[in-house]
Structures are given as C-alpha cells and as structure tokens.
Amino acid sequence: MLRVDSISKRYGDVVALDRASFEVDKGRIVGFLGRNGAGKTTTMRSIFGLVQPDSGRITYEGAEITHAVRQRFGYMPEERGLYPKMKVKEQLVHFGRLSGMTSDAAGAAADRWLDHLGLGDRGDAKVEDLSHGNQQRVQLAVAIVHDPEVLILDEPFAGLDPIGVESLSEVLLDFKLAGAAILFSSHQLELVEDLCDDIAIVHRGHVEVTGDLARLKAAADYRRLVIEIDGSSWIPESVAERTVEVGNSVHAIVPASASVDDLLALARDKGRITRFAYETPGLTDIFREAVSDE
Amino acid sequence: MSSRRKQVRIIALREILERGRSKVFRISMVVMVLLIVGGIVAFSVFAGQGSDPITIGISGETPPSLSDELVAAGEVADQDVEVVSLAEADVESELESGVVDVVVVDGMTVVTQGGASSTVEFITSAAIRAAAIRELVATGEVSAEDVETIVNPVTVVYEQVEEGDPAEDAKAVVSWIAAILLFTTILMFGQFVAMGIVEEKQNRVVEVVISRVETSSLLIGKVLGIGALGLAQVGVFVLAGVVTLLVVPTADLPDIDITAIGIPALLWVLVWFILGYLLYSFLYAGLGATVSRQEELQGVAYIPAMLLMPAYFLTSVLVGSEIGTLGRVASLVPFWSPIVMPLRITKGDAAVWEIVLSLVLIIATTVAIVALATRVYRGAALRTGGKVKLSEAIRSADA
Numbered sequence: 001m002l003r004v005d006s007i008s009k010r011y012g013d014v015v016a017l018d019r020a021s022f023e024v025d026k027g028r029i030v031g032f033l034g035r036n037g038a039g040k041t042t043t044m045r046s047i048f049g050l051v052q053p054d055s056g057r058i059t060y061e062g063a064e065i066t067h068a069v070r071q072r073f074g075y076m077p078e079e080r081g082l083y084p085k086m087k088v089k090e091q092l093v094h095f096g097r098l099s100g101m102t103s104d105a106a107g108a109a110a111d112r113w114l115d116h117l118g119l120g121d122r123g124d125a126k127v128e129d130l131s132h133g134n135q136q137r138v139q140l141a142v143a144i145v146h147d148p149e150v151l152i153l154d155e156p157f158a159g160l161d162p163i164g165v166e167s168l169s170e171v172l173l174d175f176k177l178a179g180a181a182i183l184f185s186s187h188q189l190e191l192v193e194d195l196c197d198d199i200a201i202v203h204r205g206h207v208e209v210t211g212d213l214a215r216l217k218a219a220a221d222y223r224r225l226v227i228e229i230d231g232s233s234w235i236p237e238s239v240a241e242r243t244v245e246v247g248n249s250v251h252a253i254v255p256a257s258a259s260v261d262d263l264l265a266l267a268r269d270k271g272r273i274t275r276f277a278y279e280t281p282g283l284t285d286i287f288r289e290a291v292s293d294e
Numbered sequence: 295m296s297s298r299r300k301q302v303r304i305i306a307l308r309e310i311l312e313r314g315r316s317k318v319f320r321i322s323m324v325v326m327v328l329l330i331v332g333g334i335v336a337f338s339v340f341a342g343q344g345s346d347p348i349t350i351g352i353s354g355e356t357p358p359s360l361s362d363e364l365v366a367a368g369e370v371a372d373q374d375v376e377v378v379s380l381a382e383a384d385v386e387s388e389l390e391s392g393v394v395d396v397v398v399v400d401g402m403t404v405v406t407q408g409g410a411s412s413t414v415e416f417i418t419s420a421a422i423r424a425a426a427i428r429e430l431v432a433t434g435e436v437s438a439e440d441v442e443t444i445v446n447p448v449t450v451v452y453e454q455v456e457e458g459d460p461a462e463d464a465k466a467v468v469s470w471i472a473a474i475l476l477f478t479t480i481l482m483f484g485q486f487v488a489m490g491i492v493e494e495k496q497n498r499v500v501e502v503v504i505s506r507v508e509t510s511s512l513l514i515g516k517v518l519g520i521g522a523l524g525l526a527q528v529g530v531f532v533l534a535g536v537v538t539l540l541v542v543p544t545a546d547l548p549d550i551d552i553t554a555i556g557i558p559a560l561l562w563v564l565v566w567f568i569l570g571y572l573l574y575s576f577l578y579a580g581l582g583a584t585v586s587r588q589e590e591l592q593g594v595a596y597i598p599a600m601l602l603m604p605a606y607f608l609t610s611v612l613v614g615s616e617i618g619t620l621g622r623v624a625s626l627v628p629f630w631s632p633i634v635m636p637l638r639i640t641k642g643d644a645a646v647w648e649i650v651l652s653l654v655l656i657i658a659t660t661v662a663i664v665a666l667a668t669r670v671y672r673g674a675a676l677r678t679g680g681k682v683k684l685s686e687a688i689r690s691a692d693a
Contacts, residue, residue: 045501048504048505049504049505050501050504050505067297067298067507067508068297070505070506071297071506073505073506075501075502075505075506077498077501077502077505079498079501080497080498081497081498081499081500081501081502082497082499082502083312083494083497083499084497085312085316086312094304094308095502095506097304098301098304098305098503098506098507099506100297100300139502142502
C-alpha cells in the first residue's frame with residue numbers, strides 16, 4: 001500500500017500542499033481529482049522524491065520509499081519527457097535498464113509494449129518524428145516497461161482519441177488485475193467513474209474527500225430523483241431540497257432519508273408514471289461539493 | 295555491482311552512444327583529424343623547402359667552378375639554387391620574363407631586375423670570390439696553402455658555458471601542448487555537459503530520469519560519459535598528430551625527443567587532465583541546471599572559463615622560465631592545478647608532497663562541487679520558467 005501521510009509543501013507564500021493524506025491500495029485504481037493548481041502534480045512528484053515535502057511522509061508497505069523501492073514504481077508525467085533524438089525502442093530499453101532490467105528483458109518488454117500499444121513498426125523511429133498521440137503512447141510505455149508495482153500517471157488520458165482512451169483503460173485494468181497500485185489524475189469525471197475503485201479529491205492542497213467511490217456515493221446524505229408523469233418532469237416539492245437541470249430532464253435532490261416507497265406513492269397520486277429514477281449522487285456531485293469554497 | 299553504479303554506467307553509455315553517433319560529432323571528428331594531418335603536412339612541406347629555389351643565370355666569360363660555388367653558397371644560406379647558362383643577348387629578356395632571378399655576367403657583374411635581396415647578394419658575392427680564388431690557384435699564381443692561410447687565418451671555436459639539454463626543450467613543448475589541450479578540452483567538454491543538462495531540462499525528460507535514478511547518479515553518469523568520449527576524441531587527435539609526424543618527413547622541425555620526458559610524467563599529465571575535466575564538468579553541470587534554455591547558457595558558461603583563464607596565462611609564462619612562488623601556489627589551487635601542476639611535474643620541479651597535497655585538494659573540491667551541483671540540480675531541474683538563482687536552487691533542495 002502506498003500511503004501519503006499529511007504532506008505539506010509551500011513555495012514562498014504559495015501553499016501547494018496542506019496536510020494532504022490518502023492511500024493507494026494494491027489491485028486498486030485511484031482517481032486523483034482536483035481543479036487546476038490544486039496540488040495533484042506536486043503530490044505525484046513528492047511520491048518520486050522530485051519534490052521534498054516540508055512536512056509529512058510518504059510510505060510504501062509501511063516504510064520510507066528508498067531508491068531501490070522506487071525502481072519498482074512507474075511514473076508518467078503530465079508533459080512529454082523523452083529524449084527527442086533517441087529511437088523509440090532504444091529509449092524504452094534505456095529506461096527499463098535504469099529500473100534494473102537486463103538488456104534482454106528490457107528489449108523483450110519494449111517489443112511487447114510497442115506491439116500492444118500499436119507502435120510495433122515505429123521502434124526505430126526517433127521520438128521527435130512521432131505524432132503527439134504516439135509520443136504519449138511512448139511515454140506510457142516508458143512508465144510501464146519495467147512492470148511496476150506502483151503506477152502513477154499525471155493526466156494520462158489528456159489529448160487521447162476515444163480508441164486511445166480505450167486502450168489505456170485496458171492497460172490500467174490489466175495492471176490492476178496483476179495487483180498493481182495505480183493512481184492517475186484526470187479531469188474526465190465519467191472516465192474516472194468507469195475506471196476507478198477509489199478516488200481522492202484535492203482542493204487547495206488538502207485532500208477533502210477520499211475512499212471507495214461506491215461507498216462515498218452511498219454515504220452521501222442525498223439522492224437524485226427523476227420523476228416524469230405522463231412524459232413531463234414532476235418535482236415533489238414537499239421533499240425536494242433543490243433541483244438541478246440535467247439535459248432535458250429536471251433532477252430533484254432529496255434527502256437520503258426520504259423513503260422510496262413514499263416518493264413512489266406521491267408520484268402515483270399525480271398520474272401515470274412514465275419515468276422514475278432514484279440514484280446515488282454521481283461523481284460530478286461529489287466533486288462539485290468537495291471543491292466548492294462555501 | 296550495486297544498482298547505483300549500474301545506473302551511472304547505463305547513463306554514461308547512453309551519452310557516449312547518442313553523442314558518438316550524432317552527425318555533428320562524426321563530422322567534427324573527421325574535420326579535426328583532417329586539419330591536424332593537413333596542418334602538419336603543410337608545415338613540413340613549407341619547412342622542408344625553406345623558400346622557393348632561386349634561379350641564377352651565368353653568362354659570358356665564366357670561371358669553370360662558378361656554377362658549383364653558387365650552389366655551395368646557396369646551401370650555406372639555406373637556399374636552393376639552380377644555375378642555368380645564358381647567351382649574353384638573352385640576359386635582359388630572361389630577367390624580365392622572370393625565368394632567372396639574377397644573372398652573373400663574366401664571372402663578376404651581378405645583374406638583377408630591380409635590386410638583389412641580401413641572400414642573393416651573399417650567395418653571388420661569396421661564390422664569385424670563391425670561384426676567382428680557384429682560378430688563381432688553378433693558374434698557379436698562388437698556392438693552395440697561401441689561399442688557406444689568407445681565407446682561414448684562424449679556426450673559430452664555439453664553446454658553451456652549459457651543455458644544452460634537448461630534453462628541456464621537449465619538456466617545455468609537451469607541457470605547453472598539454473596546457474593548450476587541457477584548457478580547450480576542459481572548456482569544450484564542460485560546455486557539452488552544461489548543454490546536455492539544459493537539454494534534458496528543456497525537453498523535461500529529467501523528470502522521468504530522476505524519478506528512477508538518484509540525481510547525483512545522473513550527473514556523474516553524464517559527466518563520465520561525455521568525459522570518456524572527450525578523452526577518446528583527444529586521444530584520436532594526438533594519435534593522428536603523432537602518426538603524421540612519424541610518416542611525413544619533417545627534417546627541418548626541431549628535434550623533439552618525447553621519450554626524454556618519460557612515461558611517468560606523461561601519465562601525470564593524463565591524471566591531471568582527467569581531474570581537471572571532472573572538476574570543471576561538475577561546475578558546468580551545476581551552472582547549467584540554473585538556466586532553462588540553451589540560449590541562456592552563455593550567461594553562466596563564462597564563469598568556468600574565467601576561472602581557468604589565469605592558470606592558462608600563468609602557464610604560458612612559466613613554460614619558458616623558472617617556477618616562482620606564484621607558480622608554486624597556483625599549482626596547489628584546485629581550479630588551477632590541472633594546468634599548472636603538469637608543467638611543474640614535466641619540468642621535474644614539483645616535490646612529492648606538493649603533488650600529493652595538490653591531488654588531495656582537487657579531489658576534495660571536486661567532491662564538494664558534485665554535492666553542490668546535485669543540490670542545485672535538485673532545486674532547479676524541475677523549474678522551467680527562466681533562470682533560477684543559485685541561492686534559491688540550493689535552498690529549495692532542502693529536505
């Protein structure tokens with residue numbers, strides 16, 4: 001288990017991290033959410049010792065992370081960081097060897113990942129000659145070539161086409177099945193909702209919400225309710241705390257304590273029910289709530 | 295092998311391979327070797343010939359030995375001479391057309407086109423006199439002994455207070471060449487290190503590298519890789535020079551006996567070369583980390599050059615003179631000793647304790663610079679906006 005324990009970091013007057021804490025368990029994918037500048041990249045860099053927190057600590061399996069341990073980690077930074085004039089495969093072998101692989105093992109792994117990511121024929125191309133999307137694939141391959149136990153990816157989905165999103169998702173799920181602890185940051189909430197077991201939402205350097213996504217949703221003290229009577233939206237004024245418009249329909253936000261039976265009975269009295277949906281809040285709701293300054 | 299040493303080796307090998315394979319490197323290598331070989335060949339051709347041969351015409355009533363005497367006088371003056379016979383009618387036209395440089399008419403009159411150079415004057419006058427004297431002897435008017443008494447009344451003897459030492463010249467030349475090589479290579483390859491650092495920072499690969507490698511390993515690997523390549527390059531240049539010198543006849547070059555300096559002294563030169571390179575490269579690495587773009591590099595790259603410059607000038611003075619107190623002190627100062635100490639060692643002037651002290655000082659300084667450069671690098675490597683102040687970089691690396 002990777003544990004970020006109350007780390008803080010200041011740059012002059014700017015507070016980048018303020019006692020941020022969360023955990024990434026083995027075999028789980030954690031979505032790291034937050035607005036721009038909230039502290040996601042600083043946290044990820046801290047895990048790799050690229051940033052030294054002013055206080056707090058980061059541990060893996062209960063111990064401080066040494067360089068030897070970090071060789072079993074994989075990191076994909078947000079911006080491209082590759083040797084532009086180096087050939088793709090040589091680059092992968094280089095980074096694989098830096099993480100302790102033999103040349104042969106690194107070569108085999110490089111071939112395997114290049115094939116897997118659809119770059120099988122570009123191994124001898126220079127990185128600078130690749131398209132933006134392909135460079136991003138190489139960056140991913142660099143992060144995973146040594147089969148890491150911990151995978152930290154900063155905005156890995158940004159700029160990928162739908163097929164690219166799908167293949168990256170598959171890679172992450174494969175690593176999850178293999179028992180890796182995975183943390184990635186993203187602004188694409190639906191993607192996180194589909195892919196992640198846990199989430200951590202950071203706001204102004206502090207982790208406001210973290211834990212199992214399904215449980216967080218269930219633990220919310222409100223539910224989304226959509227009722228349509230004879231094809232048009234109907235809001236049960238007596239219980240609705242407020243309403244939100246989602247597309248063409250109007251959702252009512254009702255307390256979690258409100259009984260579904262009672263709500264159904266209320267609706268039945270109104271007429272013929274054409275739609276009735278009672279749902280836990282979405283990730284968007286949780287996110288919006290976590291990062292609001294009210 | 296520890297994983298750290300392995301990582302350093304992998305990083306160094308990448309530098310060697312990537313740089314060695316680059317077109318710029320290969321082309322500059324070929325150009326430099328051609329320049330060295332071509333330069334030596336051109337020099338030996340010029341030096342071997344002295345100057346262009348002069349053509350001397352003889353015309354009219356000429357003593358039979360004049361032709362030989364002209365060539366002999368030419369040899370004394372280190373000047374090739376060709377002698378041609380001319381009909382008297384052709385003298386003027388041949389001079390005007392430049393076929394001959396000078397004509398001796400009737401064994402006594404020297405005709406030129408616009409005056410004779412001092413060399414021409416010496417050759418013609420000496421040869422004319424000698425030929426005339428031979429005439430007198432041949433006709434029996436004076437005896438050969440009389441001539442000898444008149445021409446060489448005494449034998450001049452040249453004595454030296456001190457025996458000249460050919461090894462001394464060789465030492466001076468080798469230490470001077472070593473100083474120039476040290477100065478240029480240290481600055482050139484140090485510059486490459488700084489550029490490499492900025493390059494990795496600029497294309498942000500540094501974030502990926504130091505997420506799996508300790509910062510000091512990256513710096514050390516980079517410096518060693520570029521250094522090994524630099525050393526190999528200098529080795530090739532020296533080899534090209536030595537081979538060319540051996541193959542091309544260079545009779546007129548001063549005789550330098552490299553072996554007179556001795557292998558130990560040459561090895562010392564190599565040791566100081568490596569130490570000097572390491573010290574300055576880590577300095578360049580630390581400075582390179584403070585800027586974000588190649589264009590900004592010139593703003594800091596002059597600092598090591600300024601540091602090394604005094605040693606270079608001092609050495610150029612010391613090569614030809616006694617090592618004074620200044621030289622002794624400079625040979626201990628870490629930033630200067632790589633250039634000054636080899637000179638003292640080749641001159642056989644340095645005491646063992648001085649060499650040891652100087653080595654200890656430079657190694658200690660290098661270790662300190664590595665630590666400092668690593669700190670600066672950690673503090674500045676991930677900051678890509680503009681120039682980072684040294685003090686700021688050191689502080690932000692604080693744990």
